[in-house]
Each structure stands twice: as structure tokens, then as C-alpha cells.
Amino acid sequence: MSDTTPAPARLAVEGLDQHYGSAQVLRGIDLAVQPGACLAVLGRNGAGKTTLLRCLTGLIPASRGRIALDGITLDRLSPDRRARSGLAYVPQGREIFSELTVAENLRVAARAHGLERTDAVDEAVALFPALRGLWHRPGGNLSGGQQQQLAIARALATRPRALLLDEPTEGIQPSIVAAIETVIAGLNGRITVLLVEQYLDFALRVADAVVVLSRGSVVERGAPGALNHDTLTRHIAV
16 A cells, blocks of 8 residues: 555444344444454354444444544444545445446546545555456456455555455455455555454454454454354354
């Protein structure tokens, strides 16, 4: 990342509740990701992990609580304003623009953040050099692993201060999982990362801290080396 990349931000969540109708999905979530650190959020399907990310990005409303980026409250901001504040999101399923080429996907993201006349796209592609060989290929013609690389690169082309990743290894071949791991590790100290993941060993290798959700509540938290591996496995097993 260049010297013009914004400094990583502290991401904090305090007392976050979320309801779907009468069903409560998140219950008093408290967590913080220090600037430039990686926090892994673990838990089995239905634990509330994706709902947490969607609340952070403003795609669904929280029922109660506070979300802050470097102390600035985001709760009343729209998703696009949160993005302009420095929050980037790579959802499960990638959601790239399938009819646009790789180059166009990246340039659209940079342009939306006023970065079209900078090196933001080149910096993002440097982390995933395989994308250069796919430059003029439509996103919909890429493999799942290639689409995932593009989705992460597209988020990074916005020069975010905090990056939210929803299960980036799901359904991805081992060589690309390794490439994604290298990129996340290389972002340490440069961009704050909140990683939702079910691939336990991957998460423990890249994370500075771990939070485990079960039925919408935090049930475990700590440094990767301080948590019992068998306990973590039990919490994420289907």
C-alpha cells in the first residue's frame, strides 16, 4: 500500500442487538478490532456472523447498540456513507459485477471513492497478480477462486481503513486459499480486518484475536494461542 493509504481504524461494537421480527439474532455483542489488527469471528452456521457484518455495513438495521470507526458513530449512516468512511465489505458469494471485466470491476470501485486517478487499482492487483492475466475477462466467466480474489482486490481498491470479510475461503481451492492467507497476513498493521470464517486453522493463523458466536451471543474470546482448540472446534462444528 502506498503512503497515501489512510491509516487503519479501530472498529468497535458495543451492546449490539438485532431482531428479525420477534426473533432476536444478535444479543449484546461487544467487540473491538484494534487498528491494523485482524479479529476472527467464528461460529457455526446460524450463529449470527453474517448478520453481524450486515449490521456493521448498514445493510440491515441494528435494534440497539453502537458501531464506531475510530470513535465516530456509524449507526445513522447509510451503507454508502459507511463505505466512504473507510469500511469495505466482501460478502459471502462475492457479488462481483458479472458482466464487467476484471479491470472494470476494479476501476468502478476506485472511481466510486474518488480514486480513479491514483494507484489504488494497481496496488490492489499487486496483491493478486493472477488478475492481470484475466484483465479483460468478464467477472462472470471467472472460477469461484478467481472471483474471490477479484472481490477482495475490488474492496482493497477503495483504500479502506477497515475490511470485513465473510468466509473468504468457502468453496475455494487450496492454492487460492493460500494466496488469500498471504494477502491477509500482509495487511497486518496496514488495514484493520474483521474476518468471519469457519475454516478454523486458517482463521487461527491470520488472526490476532478471536471471538466465538453461538446463538447470537459471544461465548468465547481471546488470543488464538490462549483458546482451547477442541472447544473452538466444538463451537463451529455443524
